[in-house]
Amino acid sequence: MARHLITSAIPYINGIKHLGNLVGSQLPADLYARYLRGRGHDVMFICATDEHGTPAELAAAKAGKPVADYCAEMHDVQAEIAAGFRLSFDHFGRSSSPQNHALTQHFARVLGEQGLIREVTEKQMYSVADGRFLPDRYIEGTCPNCGYTSARGDQCDNCTKQLDPVDLINPHSVISGSTDLEMRETKHLFLRQSAMKAKLADWIDSKTDWPVLTTSIARKWLFDGEGLQDRGITRDLSWGVPAQFEGAPWAGMEGKVFYVWFDAPIEYIAGTQEWADATGGDWARWWRTDKGAEDVTYTQFMGKDNVPFHTLGFPVTILGSGEPWKLVDYIKSFNYLNYDGGQFSTSRGRGVFMDQALSILPADYWRWWLLSHAPESADAEFTWENFQSSVNKDLADVLGNLVSRVTKFCNAKFGLEVPSEVVLGERETALMAQFSEGLAAYVKAMDAIQVRRSAEELRALWVLGNEYLQAAAPWSVVKTDEAAARGIIAFALNLIRLYAVLSRPFIPDAAQAIMTALDCEDWSWPEDLDTAIRALPAGHRFTVPENLFRKITDEEREDWAKRFAGRRD
């Protein structure tokens, strides 16, 4: 039994995420976590909400709520939706937790003591009326380029020109509307990533088995242009981890907090501490190599936009601390999922959001499609036609119908119990050989976290069941040799139990429905097929389950395509 630490990139707090976000990190992480648990390994699967920063403040202001209240509410909303998708986190934490406050300040202090943080004085826009410095996004004015009156301090949304706040005509504070703005000197902390460049480069070079997507992005940031740059890790906000604290190796940082990309990954650790505090568990054995984590395999999942923070920023924090923290072993990154010829868009409400998805169909339908089309080698594309045909064919026809025809046939001819012991005849032995080969391919793909390939191999196993049944034809055999027909069905029922076990990482609800119908609780992984195929003995009672999956009709498909094309209501 091995020990696996798994983290998913933590979703930002300002609203409900769309399917592209889901398939880029949380869902494949869940697949892997479930698979490893299924194999009997010890798994710690951590996720959280990323709550600090400007967008959270803006979203809270828009909702007319204090930012702390807003985040608390949205965390609960996201947690509920995650549960709806059956994401099996051991803990779904919050980057605003006391644990993360303390740990982020701990890392900042240690990094400061290691000489990896420097103070930088720069000029920034200050709002006298608001009594605070304003991030670029908090300033609006008229674009000097196109005349758009609501251009932001960092960029004009109308003509997309990159701007500096001082470029704006009639600049004003987004918070108060005040035009009483002035440039003032201010001090920020920078993480000296550049000092760790060689070490990071060696580390990345040593990861020859990582996805190209991961290493190529890391190398680009390491070597592109002038190479890896130091990055500011503080911001002028009130919502966040205070940058001035007792024992801090610097002064004058009052009113500033750490920037999200610094504290967000630290939440992986703090989230585990939250779990420990809630359950009485031991977090250190997962994260401290001096306290039991030396044999932990740590895998991170994320979309490609998050790769720089996980290959450079966070490792600088971990390695630079000089303390024995567990460093990531494997980074699985994903491309983007597009929606019907364009991008998913949170701001324009284009595409399907997680809550909407669940309101239309149960989690398994989405899990199956998303995972079997995960954007691994390139950006992938969601279309309703593809979704409909995949779900109908793979889930309803290939798997669902197999379970249905076997259980119903048995009930009709022999009643609601396994009608015979499993006896491996020539046909069954041949199938077991094929199955064994297919299972090995499935396991190999899962071990390598090849998501699409895994789905393909799993489906191939389902198909074997149909091939077997079709060739064995118990419905005609029963007319001349009832004992033989009983044997075929006993074998098929046991095959179905195996499908439940093997399919659980992808479609946990359907897997449970099968097991419940079979009145079985043996979820153990079929390390030995010959034993596993006999798990349900003769006379074992079962029930005929409701159809596992329904089909998506053309009318529904057209209706949904129309509904999600534009504005989210």
Add this chain to the structure above:
RNA sequence: GGCUAGGUAGCUCAGCAGGUUAGAGCACGUGACUCAUAAUCACGGGGUCGGGGGUUCGAGUCCCCCCCUCGCCA
């Protein structure tokens, strides 16, 4: 403009340490079967692997140039 990843059957994608007639699923056609959610199974049609050069006995698979798409950066 720089960089990344791509451009392979109608659709979604595999394949790429270069090597027999280029694969899968879906869709399509024919047949089988009738237990099952008009499901399943078998067989078949269909691609000059973005374009052009080159290396090689041999190239979707390596090199060069060009075109197109997506994203990141400037």
